[in-house]
Amino acid sequence: MTCAEALVRMLESMGVTHVFGIPGAKIDAVFIALLDSKIKLVVCRHEQNAAFMAATMGRLTGRVGVCLVTSGPGVSNLTTGLLTATSEGSPVLAIGGEVPLADRLKQTHQSFDGVSVLRPVTKFAAEVVTPGELGDILGNAVRAAESGRPGSAFLSLPKDIGLAPFEGEIPPSLGRPLKQGPGALSEIEKAAALINASTKPVILLGMLSSDSRDQRAVQDFVRGTSFSYVSTFQGAGKWAGPEERTQFGGRVGIFSNQPGDRLLQDSDCVITVGYDPIEYDTSLWNSTRTGSLIAIDVIPSDQDRNFLPHAEIVGDLSASLDLLLPLLGKTKFAPDYRDSVAKADTELAEIASVGARYSGFPVHPLRVIHELSQVVTDRTTLALDIGSMYIWMGRYFPAKFPRQFLISNGQQTLGVALPSAIAANIARPDSPIISLSGDGGFLFSAAELETARRIGSRFVHLIWDSGSYDMVAFQEEAHYGGRTAGITLGQIDVVAFAAAFGCRGVQINHPDELAPALREALASTVPVIINIPIDYSGNLALMEEVHEAALQ
Template sequence: MNGAQALVKLLEQHGVTHVFGIPGAKVDSVFEALLDSPIELVLCRHEQNAAFMAQAVGRMSGKVGVCLVTSGPGVTNLVTGLATATSEGDPVLAIGGEVPLDDRFKHTHQALDGVDVMRPVTKFAQSALTVHSLPEVFGNAVRAAESGRPGSVFLGLPKDVGLAECSVDLARGWARPVQQGAAAASELSRAAELINASRKPLLLLGMQASQASSAAALQAFVSRSGLPYCATFQGPGAWVAPELFAGRVGLFRNQPGDQLLNAADCVITVGFDAIEFDPSLWNSGSARPLVAIDVLSPDQDQAFLPSAELIGDLGATLEALAPLLQPSVDADFRRSGDAAAEELRATAAEGAQLSGTPLHPLRVIEELRQVVTADTTLALDVGSNYIWMNRYFPAAHARQVLVSNGQQTLGVALPWAMATNLCRPGTPVISVSGDGGFLFTATELQTATRIGSRFVHLIWNSGSYDMVAFQEQAHYGRTAGVQLGTYNVVAFAEAFGCKGYQITSADQLGPVLREALQQSVPVLIDIPIDYSQNLKLMQNVHQDFIH
């Protein structure tokens, strides 16, 4: 058995079912080893997309998604995907080929210090410089990816290490998961004291709170405590406790949930990372106590300095805290939460009454609500479409709606939809992007048809980078660098063996969606979108937060 075969065996033992990648001479030994493995290789069209697919697997499964690339540009093309995974809490193991050890410090073909490249965007980056150290590097990498707040890791594999004879015992518990318990008893007591003394307590649920592994504990905690809550774009939504949900917050500080957040006299964050919604925008200058419930202690910040820090397993901590709480929530504050939820529902309901072409975003959302079932997964790209969707589209369960809320990375929706097919086979998948973001990753449609993916992809077509455009307009009174050309979506779909639809009136969309969900190939739906009201999305926005 050589090093590459040993690495594949380690992946098998860890339960990996798919590897996403592009081959090359420095890493071909691993591709050869995969031929004799039950692990399925998904051959991609671009390394960045392989990283996005691995990220989606990590987000939905809680275990590392794996991408495999060659040295040099193969490794550098992973950077955006790995940075996105790390900042958004998704476990990914990236394996990158490297030149042989003797060429390591030479100016030779595809020589690159991949570890130095990857350190800023991963939780762990290390090369296996001997075949005997390979299981150690693998184990430490996977444990880093999956423990604490998950993220991406990089394992460099020199070509000669992959080919070297390996006699290391692989059955010794490499990559054994790290278990956490509940937070410290003293911090639990302190948190309960603060919450019980408050009259306007509010939960702010972040991205790690949306993990399926802690969903039951979170639902039980919210229901038992009766605390109203809001969520970030990537956090859990109304499914936790619909009667207590005040909506999503993030990006622009002008939502109904923000009004409740401003009024709260104690904010309890659960699985929240500052990258989701900068605390300087919602807590600057506030003397109210903060309680942080998380798997890692947060970085100290002038605007985010918790009075109690409950660090441990989220589910176990919530279970331990719940019996200590006897909150007395102010009636007017609770009514404000109900009013916030009703405002969101009322705005979303307007969609059914909107007609005409181009289509209003709320009409598209209304038609989606009619076809999305509890087992449907939605993958959202970044752009104006994702602001509308995150504000007004409900989620029925943990990780049902996938969104890039840390790096706000363009192009993720299509690769995520493909990976969802593999993680949740036989369930409906719908992805959404703008016309700009779609073409970032659209070459993977060929991969999608080759591996038998089925999903429906909606293109909200404005002929521009509209999320940039309306913010520029508000900030400068004009736009720059945002206008795009047009392309024939139906012909593009057919060129890749997919099915394409062109929407010409609002009444078409519902029937087309239902027909599209029955197709046996990927479907593209081109929707001319009316973004004329987008400036309303950012009314009262903090000007320092313009992107």
């Protein structure tokens, strides 16, 4: 058995079901080994997209998604995907080929120190230089990717090591997941005392709160305390709270002007759960507020003058929440406490209701959101790209179950939606998949439509077409007196483009065409691309008081 064959056996023992990648001479031994494996190989069109797909598998399954690429540019093309995975808390194992050991320091074909390049964007990066250490490095890479706040790991495999004989047995517990206990009891008790002394507590749910493995504990905590709560774009959404009474104040992020932001500012005790500052800068919501701050997370928080918790509970989220909840007494809420969250809920509902009444063309964002709300069920997975669309959706489209929304909220990486849709269709084969992007982000990864068609993926992709990089445009307008630069894009024939890949394309020419197009597309056996000319004329309001501007 060669090291390449042993590597595949090890991945099988860890439960890996799919590998996403692009072959090449330095890594072809692993590709050949996959021929005799039950692991399914998905050949992609770009290494960055392979990393995006692996990240989606990791995010939805909780175990590492795996991508496999060749040396040189194959490895360097992983950088954005692995950076995004680490920022978004998605466990990924990337395996890259390398020139033979004797050529590592030579200026030879595709020689490249991938470990040094990828180390800053991963949680672990190492090269296998002897056959005996293959299992050790692989196990450490997987444990690093999956432990604490998940992220990416990189294993470099020189060509001659891949072809070398593997001695010994496959370790039986390689990469075994680690289970944390709850945070320190002293910190839990300190947090309970601070919460019990408060009259306006607010919970801020961050990215890790949306993990399905913590769903029960998060829901028990929200319901058991009856506290108001808000969510980041990646955090547990409205599903975390009860249906019968109002606790949810909406999502917060990007700009500090939402109803949920007012709840945070008015709170005398904010409790963050699984929150990472990369989701929503601490300076935007915690630099001027007074009151206590409690952080509940799986890793210690970075020292930040705008985020210095008075109590910090570091450990397994479910275990920590389960210990904290019984220590909380019956809170004496301030007289206006319930009114504040009810007002926030009403404002968000009023904005969403306006969408049905927009009949102009190009289509208003809220009209698209309204039509989506008519077809999205509690089984539908939504994969969002980055752009103005992501802000509108993040604010006004509620999540109904854990990780229903797949978003790049930390790095805000363009091009993630379509590859995420392909992987989501693999991880959740019984879930309808809808992905969304702007016209700019769509072409970042549209070549993967061929991949989707080849492997039989089914999803609907909505393009919010503005002919521009609009998220950049409206911020430039605000900052530079109405001037913009570098934001104009040309048009493509989406119907013809989709057809070229064996998919279906639909061009929307009136808002009333959207509803039937969505229903028909969801029943399609091939990917469907729906192009929607979008009206972003009011987007400057996204940086202002959207809840007032959208109602005018």
